[in-house]
Amino acid sequence: MITAERKPLAEIKESIASYKKLLILGCGSCVAECASGGEKETALLASQLRIDAKKEGRTLETKEMTLDRQCVYEFIDQLAGVIGEYDAVLSLGCGAGVQAVAEVFPRAHIVPALNTTFIGQTKQAGLWLENCRGCGDCKLDFFADVCPVTRCSKGLFNGPCGGSKNEKCEVDPDTPCAWQLIVTRLEERGKLDSLEKVHPPARWSKKEGKGPRKIAREDQRT
Amino acid sequence: MNTKKDGLSYAFFFCQQLDAAQDLNRRSLEKELGPRIRFFPLPCSGRIESLHLMRALETGADKVYVIACPERACRHREGNTRARKRVAFAQRLIAEIGLDPDRFEFLVASALPSPSIDKVARELLARESQVDPLPWGNKEREAPKEILRKEKRDDYRGEKAPRRNQREHRLL
């Protein structure tokens, strides 16, 4: 899923300083999964901001709403009758959600409450790890299902670099060396010889290409 | 025992396993202190959510206690551990906005069977108050039932997978 973390409270407060009526908008998908923007987190942030306003003698009226997905118009449309009553929307959606809401309601001020971070997996309760960089040219099959673009700090395709220590990356002793994993897995499967050939340079145009990427499926469009 | 004359308001979240007769036992304090005290019995302390503490504070509690069963005595195994973490999280949230984190306090009962909730509460109330009254003026109060009703709607993350809106949607 896409992971995100709540921005420092000081940043959020600064963005909403002038507002007295706020719609606080959560999202029930990725950010709920990583405990940063779901219904629960929305309620907590709202409560925190209300208490803070009381403490500072400000008026702040809030409404909490959580959409199934903030990046899909079908759900954003639910805000139609509601959004006009508020000075601004504090969105706990990921960057995609914030922007989608802003497109549907361009005159509203949609304030991001989260810093969107990465595509990752839930490794354990409370622990999320990045494992995909959306390179658009998936090579997992060559690397025993360990993504070198994401999990090797240097993105090597012909690693390891030689800097790892105790099977951990030289950059962070908590990060496993991706190439250690790749080589060990292939060895266990008896497929180490697949690494003999030099893996050619990546096609970064699939990622960086021509600006923001898009997918258009004619069979899906009305 | 004398009850607090300092005018502070209190909320007590506690595990029902601590006092089977809590419904009866808490009435005397409820009568004495009226709106200044609220009791929230929980089927397990692990059902506490950080949000409950926030809402209690928001609706006027100057001090919120969460009382759990002793270490390793939780009937649901980890409920009290979970409660401790959630109280700590709520403490961080109020510290972030400049409030004294000690307004939320997590305690474990010393042993089971524990003294009645009345005795426990009175002992806590008799302590020197270490928090000031909340810095804002009028204290709107929601009837205690309000908070618990919300509790039923919350998903209990950690106990089972979050139940999101079940509505299926397909784009085409």
Place this chain on the structure above:
Amino acid sequence: MNLESRLKMVLSAGHFAVTAECGPPKGADPDLIRKKGNLLKGFVDSVNVTDNQTGVVRLCSLAACALLREEGLDPVLQMVTRDRNRIALQSDVLGAAALGIRNILCLSGDHQSFGNQTDAKGVFDLDSIQLVQVVREMRDSRRLLGGEELSQGPDLFIGAAANPFADPFFYRVLRLRKKVSAGAEFIQTQCIYNLPKFKEWMGQVRDRGLDQKAYILGGVTPLKSARMAEYMAQNVAGMDIPDEVINRMKSTPPKQQRAEGLKIGVETIQALRQIEGVRGVHIMAIEWEEVVPELVKEAGLWPRPEI
């Protein structure tokens, strides 16, 4: 230009080669490089210039190599893939050759988080092995990545690094083989303190005939002090310093530690000369380049052969 790589000539003539590393300054003064070059002149066959080592911004390797070339030395351009994309890398390769630089060492580079520009974007468009392949294509087929023809190919002796002490040990030689088949002609290793382990690695290298396909130069870094030994053992990635070496330094009185470190260096070089398949030594005395002439002399490698 009709300049030749002295390193290549010395190695192909069968001599035990000596190369040393030279760190460029954190400033724009060319004289600092010239001074270092002249310190080393005559004591080494070639001089490596590091490329923003550990992600610290310094005078670029390409410029420093050009300055050394002017001083009559045979520089080895170290090129990391951390800071430049394939356009810049290939472009700099052409530029290096045009400036008379005849040796290149292809590296991935230390991660940018170690340096003084930690917010920089690490490029890593290519990795070190892909770079070796690209340079070879440019030289031998006169083609860029993608196939376009060059008007003139770069004349470069291609090298790569190897770390016999890194994880996973069983894979190190297989990776070396990859580098050699990609086009690496000479290899400079990480500095050696653990001779038994290095010998083990060289055994595997010889088993695969890699010593016949590429010239292996063993890395040596003289220890200045016991503290340096401990620091390196703990903080430098991929470093293997056995306890015996650290204790040897520690049990030496501080005033004599420098001399002891040099002694260990000399012993290491002499040991390397005895190992079959090792064709030279690469001395990495960063910020201590003054010690190289002494080390080379003590090891019996001076004067350098006439070519």
